[in-house]
Amino acid sequence: MNTTTRGADPLGSAFIAELRRIVGRTGIVTEPLELLTYECDGLPHLRHAPPAVVLPSSAEQVQEVVRLCHRHDVPFVARGHGSGLSGGALPIPGGLVIGLARLNRVLDVDIPNRRVTVEPGVTNLEITRQVAAHGFYYAPDPSSQQVCSIGGNVAENSGGAHCLKYGFTVHHVLAVEAVLSNGDLVHLDSSIADASGPDLLGVLVGSEGTLAVVTKVTVRILRRPEAVQTLLAAYDSVSAAGTAVSEIIAAGIIPAAVEIMDGVSLIAVEAAVHPNFPPADAILIVELDGPVAEVHEQFAQVEAICHRAGATTVEVARDEAQRARIWKGRKGAFASMGRVTPNYYVQDGVVPRTKLPEVLDRIRQLEARCGLRIGNVFHAGDGNLHPLICYDEKIAGQSDLAAQVGAEILQYCIDAGGSLTGEHGIGADKAEYMPKMFSDDDLDVMLTVRRAFDPKGLCNPGKVFPTPRLCGEVPGPYHAHPLEKAGLAERF
Amino acid sequence: MQLVGERRGGPSGPAGIDGVMPREVVEPASAEEVAAMLASASKQRTSVVVRGGGTKMGWGRTPSALDVVLSTTRLNAVVAHEHADLTATMQAGARLDEVNHVLARHGQWLPIESAFDGSTIGGAIATNDSGPLRHRYGAPRDLLIGIRLALTDGRLIKAGGNVVKNVAGYDIGRLMSGSHGSLAAIVSATFKLSPLPAATQTLVATFDRADTLVTAVSAITTSQLEPAAVEVRTRSSIGSGFSRTSGPFELLLKFESTPASLNTYVQRARALMQSTDSQVVSSQSELDLWREHIRALWRSAGMVVRFAWLPASLSAVLTFAEELRNTVADVELIGRAALGSGLFRIDADVLVQRNIVERMRSRSDIFRHVVVLRAEPSLKQQLDVWGALGDAGSLGASVKHALDPNGILNAGRGPV
Numbered sequence: 001m002n003t004t005t006r007g008a009d010p011l012g013s014a015f016i017a018e019l020r021r022i023v024g025r026t027g028i029v030t031e032p033l034e035l036l037t038y039e040c041d042g043l044p045h046l047r048h049a050p051p052a053v054v055l056p057s058s059a060e061q062v063q064e065v066v067r068l069c070h071r072h073d074v075p076f077v078a079r080g081h082g083s084g085l086s087g088g089a090l091p092i093p094g095g096l097v098i099g100l101a102r103l104n105r106v107l108d109v110d111i112p113n114r115r116v117t118v119e120p121g122v123t124n125l126e127i128t129r130q131v132a133a134h135g136f137y138y139a140p141d142p143s144s145q146q147v148c149s150i151g152g153n154v155a156e157n158s159g160g161a162h163c164l165k166y167g168f169t170v171h172h173v174l175a176v177e178a179v180l181s182n183g184d185l186v187h188l189d190s191s192i193a194d195a196s197g198p199d200l201l202g203v204l205v206g207s208e209g210t211l212a213v214v215t216k217v218t219v220r221i222l223r224r225p226e227a228v229q230t231l232l233a234a235y236d237s238v239s240a241a242g243t244a245v246s247e248i249i250a251a252g253i254i255p256a257a258v259e260i261m262d263g264v265s266l267i268a269v270e271a272a273v274h275p276n277f278p279p280a281d282a283i284l285i286v287e288l289d290g291p292v293a294e295v296h297e298q299f300a301q302v303e304a305i306c307h308r309a310g311a312t313t314v315e316v317a318r319d320e321a322q323r324a325r326i327w328k329g330r331k332g333a334f335a336s337m338g339r340v341t342p343n344y345y346v347q348d349g350v351v352p353r354t355k356l357p358e359v360l361d362r363i364r365q366l367e368a369r370c371g372l373r374i375g376n377v378f379h380a381g382d383g384n385l386h387p388l389i390c391y392d393e394k395i396a397g398q399s400d401l402a403a404q405v406g407a408e409i410l411q412y413c414i415d416a417g418g419s420l421t422g423e424h425g426i427g428a429d430k431a432e433y434m435p436k437m438f439s440d441d442d443l444d445v446m447l448t449v450r451r452a453f454d455p456k457g458l459c460n461p462g463k464v465f466p467t468p469r470l471c472g473e474v475p476g477p478y479h480a481h482p483l484e485k486a487g488l489a490e491r492f
Numbered sequence: 493m494q495l496v497g498e499r500r501g502g503p504s505g506p507a508g509i510d511g512v513m514p515r516e517v518v519e520p521a522s523a524e525e526v527a528a529m530l531a532s533a534s535k536q537r538t539s540v541v542v543r544g545g546g547t548k549m550g551w552g553r554t555p556s557a558l559d560v561v562l563s564t565t566r567l568n569a570v571v572a573h574e575h576a577d578l579t580a581t582m583q584a585g586a587r588l589d590e591v592n593h594v595l596a597r598h599g600q601w602l603p604i605e606s607a608f609d610g611s612t613i614g615g616a617i618a619t620n621d622s623g624p625l626r627h628r629y630g631a632p633r634d635l636l637i638g639i640r641l642a643l644t645d646g647r648l649i650k651a652g653g654n655v656v657k658n659v660a661g662y663d664i665g666r667l668m669s670g671s672h673g674s675l676a677a678i679v680s681a682t683f684k685l686s687p688l689p690a691a692t693q694t695l696v697a698t699f700d701r702a703d704t705l706v707t708a709v710s711a712i713t714t715s716q717l718e719p720a721a722v723e724v725r726t727r728s729s730i731g732s733g734f735s736r737t738s739g740p741f742e743l744l745l746k747f748e749s750t751p752a753s754l755n756t757y758v759q760r761a762r763a764l765m766q767s768t769d770s771q772v773v774s775s776q777s778e779l780d781l782w783r784e785h786i787r788a789l790w791r792s793a794g795m796v797v798r799f800a801w802l803p804a805s806l807s808a809v810l811t812f813a814e815e816l817r818n819t820v821a822d823v824e825l826i827g828r829a830a831l832g833s834g835l836f837r838i839d840a841d842v843l844v845q846r847n848i849v850e851r852m853r854s855r856s857d858i859f860r861h862v863v864v865l866r867a868e869p870s871l872k873q874q875l876d877v878w879g880a881l882g883d884a885g886s887l888g889a890s891v892k893h894a895l896d897p898n899g900i901l902n903a904g905r906g907p908v
């Protein structure tokens with residue numbers, strides 16, 4: 001579209017009027033101050049205020065809005081609750097934001113068939129709340145699960161601490177209803193597995209909003225495990241904790257979760273959420289779940305391994321309250337970083353588990369060289385790092401330096417045979433690094449698939465795939481996310 | 493350009509489909525040769541069917557003509573087994589049984605089962621075919637973490653990677669899952685692995701009535717026992733795979749755990765079921781039981797239909813099976829009771845078979861995704877083996893056209 005002829009109102013007043021007709025007066029946001037709420041997601045250093053945000057309240061309205069965009073060649077980005085960490089919901093210059101927060105109905109809780117159908121604006125944790133009384137839960141548990149939307153989880157293929165054993169969002173989504181870029185409504189249904197033909201649903205999950213707008217999601221729910229046992233082991237070094245992890249895996253045990261937190265992150269969480277962790281340079285959290293007999297037997301093995309690897313203390317959660325305290329410390333880690341640094345930048349690279357010591361060592365050397373503190377909280381079982389690069393935006397050059405350090409760490413992950421992202425997505429944040437991991441041909445095939453879904457390229461352009469940086473995407477200084485400002489959410 | 497790969501076969505070759513013989517069979521020795529071969533075929537508009545172990549070649553429509561069969565038989569290496577990372581990479585033509593033989597050296601395995609000896613990695617991905625252990629481990633696509641493909645334009649591309657957790661870029665491996673060789677040729681793949689279970693035991697329970705079996709399945713899946721497989725089967729009137737003579741319904745529960753835990757689970761499972769008869773099977777008999785369970789149905793004559801159902805519709809599925817038994821002499825059902833996925837084998841007149849498929853497709857309240865996997869060519873001419881693909885059909889066609897613009901791969905045979 002031609003933005004120059006439309007001046008300050010890039011969408012045009014006729015377009016806005018048409019949107020208003022579809023969603024009603026209260027379904028559209030055009031006030032500059034209100035639009036600030038939508039200028040970024042959980043990656044606040046990329047921001048761009050959109051010209052308008054539309055808030056449809058039904059799939060039919062989403063269809064009409066998308067059809068309108070298609071007619072006028074207006075690009076759009078679907079937004080859930082804005083807790084994404086890779087700028088996937090960053091507004092597109094001259095494009096429309098379709099906020100799905102009002103599509104927040106739980107449509108069907110089907111215990112006999114072990115599935116729940118919801119609209120995309122329902123939060124991750126709400127699904128578990130709906131079925132908990134029946135003894136079931138929804139397995140993927142990103143740390144932001146209290147606020148993040150299931151639509152966002154589908155877009156990002158979100159993981160969480162327990163995906164080592166239970167898999168990612170893609171392993172738990174049974175069917176979606178989605179609006180294609182031409183406004184067509186499609187139902188992609190795997191019925192768990194046996195739909196004939198290419199697994200289009202599996203491609204849609206994790207496509208970061210670049211293929212369609214999801215308007216309905218059916219997920220499978222799992223029976224709560226009979227036993228859950230959690231321990232916390234303290235170590236003098238991250239590498240000693242890492243040794244314990246390797247030995248657990250070598251023993252043929254697949255824990256439900258294996259997490260490591262380093263010294264910097266421990267100081268932060270102790271100050272912020274007071275989990276009362278023992279003093280240590282590294283904390284290892286291991287959780288086993290399953291039927292009682294097996295959990296007890298394997299847990300004893302895990303305890304022994306933790307001691308053998310040199311744990312200074314091993315604390316076993318005796319009850320649900322203690323277990324909750326341990327997880328509060330872990331899941332609150334990102335949110336707590338404000339206690340040790342004015343700003344931080346989190347990366348999400350993955351390395352083969354056996355390369356963890358080597359890559360952590362390179363990060364330590366980088367830390368000494370660059371002068372910025374780098375904390376680390378990571379999913380050790382699957383090699384998914386979350387380096388937290390601490391900086392102060394008020395010190396000239398530090399915010400750029402943090403971004404460079406982040407890029408360097410991602411390069412280490414690629415060098416080790418890993419990936420740019422384990423669960424946060426590429427988004428706008430890492431799109432420019434995709435050529436580090438994929439050849440032009442690899443990326444071209446993905447773009448070919450994209451064109452098959454969205455020939456005009458209207459669904460969330462500028463994300464996932466490298467493009468020349470758009471003016472709205474210039475990294476800027478950190479500002480608190482509007483949700484944070486309003487005290488509605490913490491950063492995860 | 494010179495055509496690549498070793499050539500053999502021709503009209504008398506072994507690789508025919510429904511009686512249609514390929515003009516030639518090529519056996520490329522490298523990924524580059526596969527890519528060059530596809531590029532040349534695409535340029536010449538020559539139809540290509542990719543063949544792994546050749547165990548499921550009949551799946552799909554009958555081809556009107558068949559130019560080239562591209563066999564992956566020489567691409568059969570296990571490229572890497574990173575046992576400490578629980579991952580492995582193998583070429584598409586590597587046989588599942590041989591792969592698992594290699595992985596077992598480090599006490600690991602790729603938990604993909606096949607009813608056919610000689611099934612390959614590429615075939616497992618392309619068909620997304622799985623067995624009873626899908627209950628615990630998922631289908632091949634759930635274990636796939638990276639893939640390398642040869643495209644019809646001659647390019648070699650990859651997607652995913654070597655790490656178990658990775659959301660960078662589109663999951664093209666998923667796109668290949670269930671594509672039945674219609675989009676690209678798989679040249680190699682990386683999977684996440686599992687430790688071999690420390691010990692296993694299977695409880696086989698027999699039921700006289702469908703409703704008591706349904707109640708038993710519900711009791712098991714509502715309990716916090718975590719069986720690795722929950723299989724239902726009905727006795728064939730010919731009685732091929734059955735270990736016992738009493739009761740027409742069987743429930744097979746496989747438990748994988750530590751040796752000390754197994755007895756507890758089996759006893760608890762037994763207590764939860766009102767079975768007239770149950771027995772615990774272990775060691776070699778257990779291996780034989782499961783091997784026979786997935787293979788028996790394919791050894792007997794008749795049409796094989798795959799279908800899905802909502803787990804709570806198990807009772808309706810069993811009732812349907814009983815009704816069939818009243819009209820058809822030889823009917824057999826096996827399935828994943830808790831997932832809702834199974835196979836019917838029906839040996840009857842072609843017209844009767846066609847009516848049964850049509851009845852199943854008309855009962856979408858019970859049956860979903862009714863696909864005819866094995867049938868006489870005469871039956872395949874009377875119905876679409878894949879059935880309606882719904883909304884996914886036109887999207888699938890767009891993807892097919894984008895990746896295979898000249899329509900050479902599995903032309904007219906695959907689901908897209």
